[in-house]
Amino acid sequence: MISTLTERSHLIDTDQLSKQEMEELFERAEFWRTHPERWQRAFPGRFVANLFFEPSTRTRISFEVAEKKLGMETLHLDGERSSTVKGETMEDTLKTLAAIGVEVVVVRHQGVGRLASMAEIDTGVSLINAGEGHGGHPTQALLDLYTLQQHFGRLAGLTVVIAGDLRHSRVARSNLWALRTFGARVILSGPESMRDLSMEENAIYLPFDEAIKQADAVMMLRVQLERHEENLFTSADAYRTAYGLTRERMEQMPTHGIIMHPAPVNRDVEIASELVEHPRSKIFKQMENGVWIRMAVLERALLGRG
Structure with a gap:
């Protein structure tokens, strides 16, 4: 108990x-x-x-x-x-x-x-x-770590890439604190306009294409369009091409690497639609x-x- x-x-x-x-x-x-x-x-x-x-x-x-x-x-x-x-x-x-x-x-x-x-x-x-x-x-972060622990059997030593709209994400902050507590390595990534310097005091920032090559898990963040006052990208295609998780980028990950997302998912924006239900995706397991x-x-x- x-x-x-x-x-x-x-x-x-x-x-x-x-x-x-x-x-x-x-x-x-x-x-x-x-x-x-x-x-x-x-x-x-x-x-x-x-x-x-x-x-x-x-x-x-x-x-x-x-x-x-x-x-x-x-x-x-x-x-x-x-x-x-x-x-x-x-x-x-x-x-x-x-x-x-x-x-x-x-x-x-x-x-x-x-x-x-x-x-x-x-x-x-x-x-x-x-x-x-x-x-x-916090409950999103806890279910994310629980999902990681289920899959890998451990949290210590994992490299988790948190990528996307860091500046407006409550999920990223709660996950960063929790993952660090368990001894996981966190890498931050995403558009320059969405970086959060306070988070970077506790984790390194790398360009996305470099970060995913090291990822045991890639945690894609929803673009918080409702929290932005400025227009940050010209189109969904432009964002996906520059910062989204595409099949080509997934194939650059370690073969055991998994895909996560707190949802709701902007399909074909931060993540290609075909990857949402991919065998390496844990998105619906996270919901469960x-x-x-x-x-x-x-x-x-x-x-x-x-």
């Missing part, structure tokens, strides 16, 4: 997790994956609220499936229809949810640092970051593993409040 974490039941980002804590989450994810007979009996009558201020399909549905598999009672709150639009603070929203019996709140929003601030206040609920602007996305990781994270949030 995962250890009780009374002071750290929130999940704000991977830089707040130790290697042991992440290993425990992987172990519990594997437990839930392999013990379907235990699902519905896990947490009946326990309430969780999903509070999404930003559009989401995969993350939201993945959390919902995880919650239902655990037998939890799930409440769905659309941020645009919540009382925050009337001027209610997030702190008061969380305290209201706690007062009516909610124990865990899963939050996605556009800001950065807001959840960390809320975690310092005793609102009565455990917070799970489901994606915070360009700040962090997201459910098991989020079951483990929800369990941690509940037990950590002991």
